[in-house]
Amino acid sequence: MKEVLILMEAGCELQPQLSFESPDYVRTSLAAAMTLKLLPGRFYRGAKLYCINLLLTYSEGCAANCAYCGLSRSRGGQWVENSFIRVDWPTYPLTEIIDRMIKYKRSIRRVCVSMITRPKAVQDTITIVRRIRDKLDTPISALITPTVMNRRDLEALKESGCDHIGVAIDAATPDLFDKYRGTGVKGPHKWDKYWETVKQAVEVYGDAVGVHLIVGLGETEKDMIEIIQYAQDIGASTHLFSFYPEENSQMSNYQPPPIEQYRRIQIARYLINEKIKTIHDMKFTPEGRLEAVNISLEEFERIVESGIPFMTSGCPGVNGEVACNRPYANEKPGEVIRNYPFKPGKTDIKLIRKQLKLKVQSW
Ligand code: SF4
Known part of the structure; x- marks a missing residue:
């Protein structure tokens, strides 16, 4: 029988606090709240979350206005009640979160x-x-906002116990970035500042830097693969998200990207980040769609069959495997899975093969 994500309000020991601020309070993803048993529920298809995602909280909310984001200032409503990356983020005291992370330590491979x-x-x-590091030795990432940071801040974060940096560039081109995060939405963010910070983060953290990119903001597949290659060339890996329209956001009427497009970007990212191929081994149509990869059929088959390129890309745990697997952050449970939070099964691989629509050639 197909499992469904069940969420019940009853039995929750802690009610979300609506007006308390960081650093004493944080918001946590619905999945993390379930993993820490702050909210009851179970994941569709038995998925498990390995990373506790925490979000800073202030009564004024975020000062930025990114068009696709559930937390943008123009979305309206109560900021602390607005969804982010599709799901709710209830607020809890940090002390309670830390106590719970200690209690459920065995199932947690990273904190972000x-x-x-x-x-x-x-x-x-x-x-x-620092407060988490004082009590736990679990690896900690920070997803940073370059607009309000400098190099010294990156160093101070590292000294406090953070070992991995994420930078959400999100949009694949300077024009899309400016349209959806900068002047186009009267937002403060600047493309050059974001990339300058990625480079500084690589200097401070080495290869423990990940760039977040959202597929489906209007870029071509070539645009997206070019920026994945650029990040790789300057020493950062890439973590993919599939655009999902947040209700009442400025892009609530936009559609998610076609699944075929997302699958091709996933495999291109994997080939580039794993240093198996570069963009020079890829051919594009005049419209910018990835058409063919210069790879042997045997190697390509082995990679697709592994299912790994189609699993969530994110920060690793101590075992080197992705810990930040964000179950169902890009689609509702039961819809076509964009980022598999577990290894895809035989039926999933069969479906993925149909979705890929990509030629394999040797040239
Ligand atoms: S994506 Fe933009 S609006 Fe959303 S939280 Fe980040 S900076 Fe704020």
Whole structure:
């Protein structure tokens, strides 16, 4: 019988606090709240979450206005009640979260602290990382906001116990970035500042830097693969998201990208990040669709059959495997899975093969 994600309000020991702020309070993803048994429920198809994602919280909300984001200032409503990456993020005292992470330590492989755009967020992220590090040796990532940071902040974060940096560039081209995160939405973010920070993060953290990219903001497949290659060339890996329209956001009427497009980007990212191929081994149509890869059929088959390129890309745990697997952050449970939070099964691989629509050639 098909399992469904069951969420019940009853039995929750802690009710979300609506007006308390970081660093003493944080929001946590619905999946993390379930993993820490703050909310009851189970994941579709038995998925498990390995990374506790925490989000800073302020009553004024985020000062930025990214068009696709559930937390943008123009979305309206109560900021702390707005969804983010499709799901709710209830608020809890940090002390309670830390106590629960200690209690359920065996199932947690990483913690991620996500900033929002507030100058105060830098120091608060450092404080939160330090408080967690004082009690737990689990690896900690920070998803940072370059607009309010400098190189010294990156160093201070590392000194506080953070070992991995994520930078959400999100849009694949300077024009799309400016349209959806910068001047186009009266937002503060700048493409050049974001990439300058990625380069500084690589200097401070080495290869423990990941760039987040959202597929489906209007870029071509070539645009997206070019920026994945660029990130790789400067020393950062890439973590993929599939655009999902947040209700009442500025892009609520936009559609997610076709699954075929997403699958091709996933395999291209894998080939580039694993240093198996580069963009020079890929051919594109005049419209910018990935048409063919220069790879032997045997190797390609082996890679597809492994299912790994189609699993969520994100920060690793101590075992080297992706810990931040974000179950169902890009689609509702029961819809076509974009990022598999577990190894795809035989039936999944069969479906993926149909979705890929990609030629394999040797040239
Ligand atoms: S800065 Fe981050 S949290 Fe704020 S609106 Fe942009 S994407 Fe959303």
